Amino acid sequence: MRSPRRRVLLVPVLLCLSGLLATRPTTAEGETGDGSDSRISAQVARLYEDAAVATQRYEAGRREAEKQQGKARRVEELLTRERREITVLREDLGRIARAQYRGGGGLPVVAQLVLAGSTDKLMRGQHVFSQANLAVDNAIDKNRRAEARLAADEAKAVAAWQAVERRALELARLKKDIDDKLEQARWQLQGRADASVAAGSCRGAVRLDRPPTHFVGDWVTPVETYALSAAFGSGGTRWANRHTGQDFAVPIGTPVRAVGAGRVVRVSCGGAFGIEVVVRHSDGYYTQYAHLAAVTVDQGDRVTTGQWIGQSGTSGNSTGPHLHFEVRVTPDAGSALDPVPWLAARGAPVG
Template identity: 30%
Template sequence: MTAAQAAPVNPSDADLSAAQSSQDAAAAEVGRLAALLSGAESDLERVMVQAEAVSEADRVAQGELEAAEEHAAATAAELQAAQQAVTVARADVATVGRERYMSSGDLAGIAALLSATGPDQLLEGAATLRLLADQRTATLEGLRIAESAQVEADSRAQEAVADRAQAAQAAAAAKAAADEQVTVFQATTDALAAQRATIETQLQQAQVQLLALQGQRNAYQAWQQQQAREKAEAEAQAAAAAKAAAQAAATARAAAKAAPPAAVTTPVTKTAQPAAGPKRAPAPDVVDAPAPRPLTGGGGSGSGGVAPTSGRFTTCFEMRWGVMHNGVDIAAPTGTPIYAPVAGRVVRAGTASGYGLAVYIEHDDGSVSVYGHINDYFVTAGQRVSAGTVIAEVGNTGESTGPHLHFQVNTAGLHSGAVDPIPWLAANGVSMGGRCR
């Protein structure tokens, strides 16, 4: 007899419940933070659009200020020209004054007219006096116009610069406020994103913890069922041995009665029949796989179907921990053979991310059967297999908590259109039994 296998760790229901609660709480917090982050990102986008508009207004205001400053520079040039005109006009007035003074005023002019020797000289003198008067009048009018232009130009320049400076200052203040608002909303968004990343890490840790505990529970249940099977087999063997012993004793008694009496009679010792204990029912959820066909290697199309392996269902095609489990899990010892249920062509065999190692077979109806977490595989891509061909063996590779086969059927390529594999097997002549049927 082999030594009894030690019982694996069996986590308590409280431990499983606490792990489930931790996962649920982390998932809820991730959802809450995701909603907050979405709102914060929307607010950030809104204020960034507003800030861009304010920045554009600031650029326009700065441009208008530059234009006003250029206009003020031009006005300053005009002012300088006006000042020069005033200076010239004043110089003209001074010239006229000096000339009048040196000519001894109007009496000298009248004397010049009276001293004329003829009509032509008289007319020439009168014209000269009118010309001098007109020049004085024009010079004084030019002075007035120049002074007025100076005042007007100075006023326009001051008003333009003041208006544009005020507008530019307001635009700059609005831009600063908008930039500050963007900074605040960006900080809020970054903080929420960091919190979400932290909680997502906690969620992953909680999921790993829950999976580990569930794997321990599954392993313990498998051990219990194995113990029950071994006990039932031992009881059956003991009962068979007792029955054989009873039959042998009965045969011996019959032979003794039929034999002639001898001088010395050797008594026949009755063999005690051990009491047979009550038989236990077989463990639930056991996949009684029909015997596979002989190994045919590649090629062939085979008819009928074969169970993919033998073992115990641990998970069906159902929701598990809030997500859909797109296949069935069959627990079995590492090295248990895995068979092709129906004929098909191997499209992939090797590493497969979370499955560790996996085999993918495309069947004649277009569906693809998947065999994940395997320990080793014995087929290659492009190989044709028949129903019953040994394609791999059960393992514990990839994201797995114990030796088992993940069997999945996809109807839309290698990774899409998962369907319940139990009806698919039934349609191909394979009845699996167990709780997933």
């Protein structure tokens, strides 16, 4: 027979467990933070890194291509000069040949002997004739060398331009391949996010391996590269009154980072904000990150400046991929203030 005391102790234990479970983000039925969700999130993050590397390679290749183009242009300029030189050499050769013919250089030696009248005159004529022949030979040799050099340089010019074209094609293929893979993975990730929002429950956090980073200050912008869209206080049909945050237009899957150190006080799905994360900072302010496609933290987690806490998306009441960022004096909506001067005052200017 079981002891009544054991049953009495079991009740508080169960209550504690149920309380702990209640504080964690709920998981959609049949889904976990592991498996395909984590793989897709990790794939997107990895492809972003690959895209960054590809962009660096593309830029390096573009600079190299510009150098090659400059080299090819210099070779073309050299070819132009060489062609002009060959034209001059051919004209000189023609003049020498005509002068030699007019001076009797084409007559046989016997005819020259008969016509010379004296041996001295004949020897002087032969000397002139030899000098003329030497000039002709030198001119022909110089012309041949110039033409050979021109042919070699023309081949170099063709090879230089072909190298430029090959490099451009290689870089374009590389970039397009990564962009295509990234676009496909982005929308797979967003599909999972839409399913979570429709179910009103968040999948577990995905843990992403991020490259090592170092931040100079204690505060950063919520995304690294972006274009600003809807500003704080702006009007529009999408909001009941005024826009309560600053929107950062970024592609789906862009890593979203905590603007400063703090603790995650909310991870939720559903509603106008879609998938969102709220962080409380040590100075008492709260920051919200909304319309996410995935989260990489759990409620209660401590986060550091710049730590990845999610991936941007277009979940909830959103007309396109972007991050909705708010600064609040409480964790709830309705207490927002303009985040742009707030970040600027902390050394993280937006713009």
